[in-house]
Amino acid sequence: MLAPARVVFARFWPLARSNRRLLGAAALLLVAAAGCDTTAIWLFSGITDTVLKNGDLAAFWRPAAVWAGVALLSGVVGSVGQYLTALAGERFLLSLRDKVFAHLRTLSPDFFAKRQRGDLVARLTSDVESVEALVGSGVVQTFTSLVSVVFFAAAAVLLSWELALAAVAVIPGFVLLARWFARRVTKLAQVERARHGLLTGVIEEDLANMALVQVHGRPGRVGELGLGWMRSKLALARFGALYPAMVYVMETVSVLAVIGFGAWEIAQHRLTIGGLFAFAAFLGYLYPPIRALGQLSLTVAQATSGSARLLELLDAEPTVRDEPTAVDPGRAKGLVSFHDVGFRYPDTDEPVLDGFRLIVRPGELVAVTGESGAGKSTVARLLLRFYDTSEGTVRLDGVDVRTLPLAALRRDISLLSQETLMFHGTIADNIAYGRPDATRDEIVAAARAADAEDFVQSLPDGYDTLVGDRGYRLSGGQRQRIAIARALLADAPVLVLDEPTSSLDGPAARRVIEPLRRLAGGRSTILITHDPRLVALADRVVHLPDRLSFPVTH
Numbered sequence: 115m116l117a118p119a120r121v122v123f124a125r126f127w128p129l130a131r132s133n134r135r136l137l138g139a140a141a142l143l144l145v146a147a148a149g150c151d152t153t154a155i156w157l158f159s160g161i162t163d164t165v166l167k168n169g170d171l172a173a174f175w176r177p178a179a180v181w182a183g184v185a186l187l188s189g190v191v192g193s194v195g196q197y198l199t200a201l202a203g204e205r206f207l208l209s210l211r212d213k214v215f216a217h218l219r220t221l222s223p224d225f226f227a228k229r230q231r232g233d234l235v236a237r238l239t240s241d242v243e244s245v246e247a248l249v250g251s252g253v254v255q256t257f258t259s260l261v262s263v264v265f266f267a268a269a270a271v272l273l274s275w276e277l278a279l280a281a282v283a284v285i286p287g288f289v290l291l292a293r294w295f296a297r298r299v300t301k302l303a304q305v306e307r308a309r310h311g312l313l314t315g316v317i318e319e320d321l322a323n324m325a326l327v328q329v330h331g332r333p334g335r336v337g338e339l340g341l342g343w344m345r346s347k348l349a350l351a352r353f354g355a356l357y358p359a360m361v362y363v364m365e366t367v368s369v370l371a372v373i374g375f376g377a378w379e380i381a382q383h384r385l386t387i388g389g390l391f392a393f394a395a396f397l398g399y400l401y402p403p404i405r406a407l408g409q410l411s412l413t414v415a416q417a418t419s420g421s422a423r424l425l426e427l428l429d430a431e432p433t434v435r436d437e438p439t440a441v442d443p444g445r446a447k448g449l450v451s452f453h454d455v456g457f458r459y460p461d462t463d464e465p466v467l468d469g470f471r472l473i474v475r476p477g478e479l480v481a482v483t484g485e486s487g488a489g490k491s492t493v494a495r496l497l498l499r500f501y502d503t504s505e506g507t508v509r510l511d512g513v514d515v516r517t518l519p520l521a522a523l524r525r526d527i528s529l530l531s532q533e534t535l536m537f538h539g540t541i542a543d544n545i546a547y548g549r550p551d552a553t554r555d556e557i558v559a560a561a562r563a564a565d566a567e568d569f570v571q572s573l574p575d576g577y578d579t580l581v582g583d584r585g586y587r588l589s590g591g592q593r594q595r596i597a598i599a600r601a602l603l604a605d606a607p608v609l610v611l612d613e614p615t616s617s618l619d620g621p622a623a624r625r626v627i628e629p630l631r632r633l634a635g636g637r638s639t640i641l642i643t644h645d646p647r648l649v650a651l652a653d654r655v656v657h658l659p660d661r662l663s664f665p666v667t668h
């Protein structure tokens with residue numbers, strides 16, 4: 115149980131470190147609450163012996179008032195301690211999720227193509243939470259439970275060490291039970307996490323392709339996977355339910371042993387009845403933290419499976435990364451050049467580009483054409499540094515793109531592809547996506563230049579109309595014009611247009627040509643297209659040969 119926990123801590127504790135003062139304060143407060151509880155039971159023992167046994171009501175008020183005060187104090191410090199634990203836990207969640215997401219942003223398109231988005235969502239949500247339950251709040255809970263056990267056990271020893279011995283005799287049993295439990299539960303938790311990922315993956319996929327699912331879908335797919343997940347959760351629940359039951363039996367045996375032994379001690383006049391009551395009350399406090407420590411194995415098991423799934427993401431090698439020496443030279447002028455570029459995709463033998471050369475000067479529009487599979491989109495991917503070249507260099511303003519910070523490079527390039535990306539939000543949000551600080555006037559001006567203003571104004575709430583995920587309310591051509599407005603507002607010096615009209619029919623395609631021409635004005639533009647109307651806009655045309663005929667130079 116400890117070894118996997120150590121791995122989880124080794125990798126994730128650095129993230130919790132910034133919260134260690136908070137975690138420490140929470141632990142101190144919770145320990146103080148346990149101290150208050152110990153005092154309360156002590157008072158109970160006194161009340162039993164002095165007040166109840168002698169029927170002396172006058173002696174009741176003072177300890178009763180102190181008890182009430184201690185209970186109040188315990189409530190206050192306990193709740194503040196709980197809140198601080200939650201706060202530290204939430205902060206940890208936030209930084210872990212940010213770290214994983216920031217790493218995801220450095221990974222290649224291949225990485226995402228091979229994985230289901232829903233599974234990634236599950237990793238970023240519930241797996242992150244399972245790690246937090248151990249490394250964040252788990253640390254406080256374990257520490258507090260350990261200290262509580264020590265407090266209550268010490269007080270029990272002070273009351274009667276013989277009884278205390280009888281009470282703690284059960285602890286080795288707890289340890290054995292917890293280890294047995296941990297072994298079984300770890301495997302079950304792994305299966306449960308994986309099945310959860312699978313199910314969310316399919317749900318996300320089906321939701322994203324609902325029309326296809328409605329027409330051709332296998333209706334039972336979500337149900338089947340849901341059943342698999344349910345089974346693994348039930349297997350976990352069986353263990354989860356069995357464990358407290360077994361603990362309960364062990365505790366009962368131990369309480370009976372204590373009462374039997376206590377009765378004997380009372381008969382020998384070595385213990386008062388108040389002492390025995392207080393002792394029984396101590397057991398009521400002692401066992402819950404021991405139980406919590408036993409449950410730790412479940413937390414560790416879930417955190418281990420969750421962390422394995424997170425580490426798979428965090429350890430995925432980015433295909434490109436920022437050089438430590440990368441410096442942002444500021445906004446580029448837009449001179450794009452490919453110098454004898456050779457490229458093959460990872461895990462493939464055949465080069466897609468070989469000795470490819472191209473120069474696009476600021477303000478120039480170059481169309482790149484060629485057969486399907488000739489490598490046109492690859493040219494765009496290399497410029498945007500989704501991959502690095504195998505040979506040769508890609509340069510922006512004469513600087514090798516590998517030496518620029520990725521964020522600076524991508525800030526200077528706008529990408530418009532055939533699949534127009536829309537986000538859940540209003541039309542205005544979507545236009546301002548690349549420049550959230552844009553004013554309404556700037557947004558409207560961009561929409562006007564993109565020939566989108568008329569249709570936007572005809573929508574029920576104009577610029578404030580919610581377009582929903584993927585812009586379901588808009589036609590393909592309208593979406594493309596919103597995307598053009600977005601690119602206009604982002605105002606990057608370099609523009610990559612990847613088949614911007616290929617998913618549009620004739621009239622819709624015609625309507626975006628003029629906005630595209632306006633967008634390209636004054637920028638260095640690489641226009642990947644088969645569309646002769648777009649090719650006609652180009653200053654130059656580069657035709658990529660069928661794979662591996664001969665290098666192209668213009």
Ligand SMILES: Nc1ncnc2c1ncn2[C@@H]1O[C@H](COP(=O)(O)OP(=O)(O)OP(=O)(O)O)[C@@H](O)[C@H]1O
Pocket residue numbers: 224459460462466484485486487488489490491492493
């Ligand atoms: N991630 C990848 N891994 C392996 N091979 C890839 C990958 N992406 C593309 N390819 C291959 O590289 C070649 C060039 O792909 P690319 O997408 O650049 O072609 P294209 O000219 O843009 O084609 P189209 O006009 O059909 O979009 C194709 O043969 C394709 O199968």
